[in-house]
Amino acid sequence: EVHPDDENIIFIGTDIGVFATFDGGKSWVEYGKGLPRSPVLDIKLSTTFGVVRVGTHGRGIWEAPLVTSAPSAPSITAPTGGDVFRGTLTTTLAWSGFSGRVRIEFSPNNGEQWIPVASSISASAYRWKVPNMPTILGRIRVTSEADDQVFAVSRSFSIVPIERGNVITQTAVPWVPYGLAHDGRDGLWTTSFYEPKLYKLNATTLTLIKSINIRGNVGDSLFTDMTMDRSTGEIYLHRLNGSDGAGAVVIVLDTNGNVLRQFASQARNYATGLELVNGNLIAAERDGLRRLYTMSKSDGSLISQVFNPYQKNYGPRCLAYDGSTTMYQTSTTFPSAGGALTECFVIGMSTSNLSTESRRQTLQNRDGVINARGIEIDPVDRNFWISDFGGNIYKITSFEFVPPPLVSNVEKGAEGAERTTISVAPNPVSSDAFVRVSPGEVDRAIVVDIVDGLGRVVATPYRGIQYATEEAAFRWTPHGLSPGAYNIVVTSNGRRLGATSTVIVRH
Structure with missing residues (x-):
């Protein structure tokens, strides 16, 4: 059926539903949210009522809104790929091309395991508290709650654990906030180096309350x-x-x-x-x-x-x-x-x-x-506010900051494989670390590889027999590795066993 007002818009019925082209047949897309995937016997367009009506084999008559431009494919606009997030901090996830409510999931291992984040979200963005789960292959998936076949998966990103000295937030202000002072209540006050004024900010949001x-x-x-x-x-x-x-x-x-x-x-x-x-x-x-x-x-x-x-x-x-x-x-x-x-x-x-x-x-x-x-101490979390000469106020984790425990990304391995866990201490590592692999169900030969963000094996610190009643433990020194995040992968006879573990290398 050709659109009466635009011959480049054509709808066809197939054995698996309705398809449409909006460019004269150069490209085709599946059409009609809610239409059944069954043989279509007839199509009629109604520009008066703005609908497409279809008759299907054994499923009755259906209709869907008539649109004159190709619906945008579902996509995730944030993260964009290659992002590096700090665990426990908050970032914005954003998407487009969905109608209705969606659910959000997070994968720490390139889509092998999906962890629920939120559901019944009707907006196109969500503020996500990043888990303190180190990874170099994190992904976000957004799925329509009305149709599991409508989803989008982000490009990969990294999560590094939050530590002392990390920037939590950065807020720009249109003056040079040389000095800082907290008033013991709700206000963070600043001087202005180039003008005879004081500014009072909300100590939580750093939004301006008043200037004096x-x-x-x-x-x-x-x-x-x-x-x-x-x-x-x-x-x-x-x-x-x-x-x-x-x-x-x-x-x-x-x-x-x-x-x-x-x-x-x-x-x-x-x-x-x-x-x-x-x-x-x-x-x-x-x-x-x-x-x-x-x-x-x-x-x-x-x-x-x-x-x-x-x-x-x-x-x-x-x-x-x-x-x-x-x-x-x-x-x-x-x-x-x-x-x-x-x-x-x-x-x-x-x-x-x-x-x-x-x-x-x-x-x-x-x-x-x-x-x-400037410098001041937040009496609530004991972290530092720091100002710079470029007009920024930072919240930075202080000496008193206690890093939260890392969240494990342990998951079931390949189908039929037993659950295997890997621990690394200390992590991050700058010189020596101890790596432990939990026992399996049977005696087995294992290989432990260090894998970079591109999936390349950059080191193999351990090969040996692991007995069913004993963990495999060894000392590892990251000689020759550049600072960054790496995955530790355990295999046996070419089959990956259970979870990966992310280790941060520093020098």
């Missing part, structure tokens, strides 16, 4: 770190006297931006960090002798001073206090002869011995080293 103009003769820029007295609501703000960093003041404000008082800071060589610790202010300076000064929060009078433990060029930045025994500092390094940032860390210092660094954590994202400035 600093009232008074305080200058129009060069605002660095800030801290807050949560009992009184007073805000303490560091401001440089000039762009050369010679001298600085501490400005004390209320939360409406009114200046209550100001006094000279003891940090006189590009004053950066400012933090309230046990009722006193601690100030850091980026240049000069790079000291840490303890001073009165009332008038800035000096109480004590020590050398900052981080003495790299353009090094000490902002400060944060954990409310107990440790102060943290963002710390950068720039070449003394000029040039780009080379490294950035959070360093920890005991409040009883500020001159000694007690711990260190690198700050970087997938683009490289973060040019960090």
